[in-house]
Amino acid sequence: MHIAVVGTGYVGLVAGACLAETGNDVVCADIDARKIARLNAGEIPIYEPGLEPLVERNLREGRLRFTTDVAGTVAEAEVVFIAVGTPPGEDGSADLQHVLAVAETVGRSMPAGGPEKIVITKSTVPVGTANKVREAIARHTDRPFHVCSNPEFLKEGAAVQDFMRPDRVVVGVDSEHARSRLAELYAPFVRTGNPVLFMDIASAEITKYAANAMLATRISFMNTVAGLCEAVGANVSHVRQGIGTDERIGPGFLFAGIGYGGSCFPKDVKALVHTLRETGVDPAILEGVEQVNASQKRLLVSRVLEHFGGDLSGKCFAVWGLSFKPETDDMREAPSLTVVRGLCERGATVRAHDPEARHEAGRYFADLIETGELSLCEHNYDCLSGADALLVLTEWAPYRTPDFERIRGTLGGPVVFDGRNLWDPARMAEMGFHYVSVGRPTAAPAAAASR
Numbered sequence: 001m002h003i004a005v006v007g008t009g010y011v012g013l014v015a016g017a018c019l020a021e022t023g024n025d026v027v028c029a030d031i032d033a034r035k036i037a038r039l040n041a042g043e044i045p046i047y048e049p050g051l052e053p054l055v056e057r058n059l060r061e062g063r064l065r066f067t068t069d070v071a072g073t074v075a076e077a078e079v080v081f082i083a084v085g086t087p088p089g090e091d092g093s094a095d096l097q098h099v100l101a102v103a104e105t106v107g108r109s110m111p112a113g114g115p116e117k118i119v120i121t122k123s124t125v126p127v128g129t130a131n132k133v134r135e136a137i138a139r140h141t142d143r144p145f146h147v148c149s150n151p152e153f154l155k156e157g158a159a160v161q162d163f164m165r166p167d168r169v170v171v172g173v174d175s176e177h178a179r180s181r182l183a184e185l186y187a188p189f190v191r192t193g194n195p196v197l198f199m200d201i202a203s204a205e206i207t208k209y210a211a212n213a214m215l216a217t218r219i220s221f222m223n224t225v226a227g228l229c230e231a232v233g234a235n236v237s238h239v240r241q242g243i244g245t246d247e248r249i250g251p252g253f254l255f256a257g258i259g260y261g262g263s264c265f266p267k268d269v270k271a272l273v274h275t276l277r278e279t280g281v282d283p284a285i286l287e288g289v290e291q292v293n294a295s296q297k298r299l300l301v302s303r304v305l306e307h308f309g310g311d312l313s314g315k316c317f318a319v320w321g322l323s324f325k326p327e328t329d330d331m332r333e334a335p336s337l338t339v340v341r342g343l344c345e346r347g348a349t350v351r352a353h354d355p356e357a358r359h360e361a362g363r364y365f366a367d368l369i370e371t372g373e374l375s376l377c378e379h380n381y382d383c384l385s386g387a388d389a390l391l392v393l394t395e396w397a398p399y400r401t402p403d404f405e406r407i408r409g410t411l412g413g414p415v416v417f418d419g420r421n422l423w424d425p426a427r428m429a430e431m432g433f434h435y436v437s438v439g440r441p442t443a444a445p446a447a448a449a450s451r
């Protein structure tokens with residue numbers, strides 16, 4: 001099939017490359033000329049495991065192209081995916097200006113002849129958006145076309161794998177033609193029997209928000225349980241195992257920590273709250289999810305303040321992990337933004353490491369880097385020298401089994417604040433650390449404890 005993917009970000013680039021991989025002729029279009037120039041030079045603008053060879057191969061074999069000519073690309077394609085950003089507007093609702101701008105372009109790019117176009121919103125958009133997309137296209141053309149909703153469920157860090165082997169594909173359609181073309185398009189991705197779920201368009205649009213809101217709810221729920229565990233000296237890891245083995249609950253998304261971030265959960269929960277209010281449905285449960293998450297992001301700085309008697313001026317902290325989760329360089333809404341700024345605002349300096357987000361960190365923290373409050377280190381051990389404590393903010397694999405002797409020997413004081421519960425408190429105490437994690441008892445160095 002001739003496919004246009006409009007918007008070449010995390011979703012559009014991955015979708016475009018994967019659709020090319022199954023033999024389609026794909027053109028990815030974006031208004032960001034720098035991004036397109038980099039892609040045409042064989043450079044991948046984001047870090048995503050497995051993406052580079054996929055893009056390289058499909059570029060080389062001529063199935064994948066990149067361009068800034070959105071109108072021309074859309075005009076030639078049978079299937080148009082809209083995969084542009086839907087950032088939160090001031091009132092929390094999803095800002096649809098990019099989606100609707102693309103829809104207008106599609107409407108103006110409907111040459112006579114050729115197959116009926118199928119226009120698919122892959123961006124996460126509130127219920128009712130397909131109607132707006134349809135109206136925006138119809139303003140400029142009287143040629144027939146089909147609008148579908150095909151929300152994307154890929155996870156950054158495992159995006160290629162998720163797209164190539166999705167748990168399910170959700171497609172909202174209202175025409176038999178669109179249904180059969182999309183069934184054909186997705187058949188190579190569901191050969192092992194995972195379903196392509198066809199449904200009405202409104203249900204498909206809601207499904208995406210419901211999925212993200214449910215996952216965010218599990219996280220905030222467990223963070224609330226973690227607070228209770230801390231208050232009474234229990235251990236949230238035991239509670240997690242205790243409930244996660246119940247097959248009605250399942251083990252996923254039950255880790256306590258310093259809150260969810262990223263480009264999706266925060267904005268999608270906000271947007272769903274907005275939609276619920278607009279439609280007169282009580283959003284209380286999701287307002288609670290947001291509140292818990294906001295305070296969870298501040299948790300580590302409070303713990304650090306408590307430990308250092310309320311004064312951080314002149315202190316230096318080592319930070320491991322800046323991306324909102326491992327295996328991505330994405331720092332949108334990352335807890336690290338709150339933590340690093342929180343430490344610096346209180347007079348501390350920070351030395352931070354992240355395996356992939358160094359470039360992004362340079363953008364997000366340009367002001368702090370400029371003033372010398374924050375420096376970014378090439379290696380994780382480089383941050384430690386003389387620091388008053390180590391804070392772990394992202395559970396990157398290389399941090400999981402570090403050289404603890406080296407950490408203790410290099411830090412100014414053997415104090416660790418672990419926002420991701422990477423290490424065992426008893427073991428940390430044995431090795432001489434004062435170890436604070438989330439929802440588990442604070443561990444004091446074994447020698448001190450026995451004194």
Ligand code: NAD
Pocket residue numbers: 006007008009010011012029030031032035070083084085086098101102122123124125152153154155156263264
């Ligand atoms: P992104 O910011 O990485 O990329 C969006 C791209 O769209 C940018 O390159 C931008 O230049 C381009 N763009 C904006 N307006 C345009 C226009 N008028 N014409 C052409 N290109 C235009 O965003 P993303 O993370 O890929 O997310 C895209 C959508 O997919 C969002 O709605 C998001 O909620 C959803 N989504 C994201 C993820 C994820 O993990 N990132 C997962 C599922 C769904």
